[in-house]
Amino acid sequence: MEERYPAYTQVKAFKPFHGRFDPCPPIGIKYYRTPPNLYMNFQPPNLEQFSPYEALMRGTLWKPLYDYYENPYRERKS
Template identity: 80%
Template sequence: MYNPNLNQFTPIKQYKPFHSTFDPCPPLKRKYYRTPPNLYINFQPPNLEQFPPYEALMKGTLWKALYDYYENPYKERKS
């Protein structure tokens, strides 16, 4: 059966860890982890859009499709 949600790329994944009643620390309700974009690209397509050289050095990659900004999911956001 086709599920359209399975084909969408999401860099942030989450899961609910097991919590024992004997855990000494307060539990995190959800844990998060990131998957890099290169897991979802099977081969390098021709003519990928590139960053300028100086910006590529700052971002750590030449290709815009492989850039993944890290945002801490546990940090409270300021509104």
């Protein structure tokens, strides 16, 4: 049986409930991100590291724990 949704994705989405008598327009789909450390049971030894300068710029020393943020609401230029 094939899985419909993958188990590991950092970008999640949901659609808030909108009732028939709700005076506000529907919001649509809302997106949120989950950090990569949620999917690691423990920190394995000898993880690949950024250089000290690059670690300060990215906010983490370990490459597998770095998460690039991309705004899902911004329209992409093709």
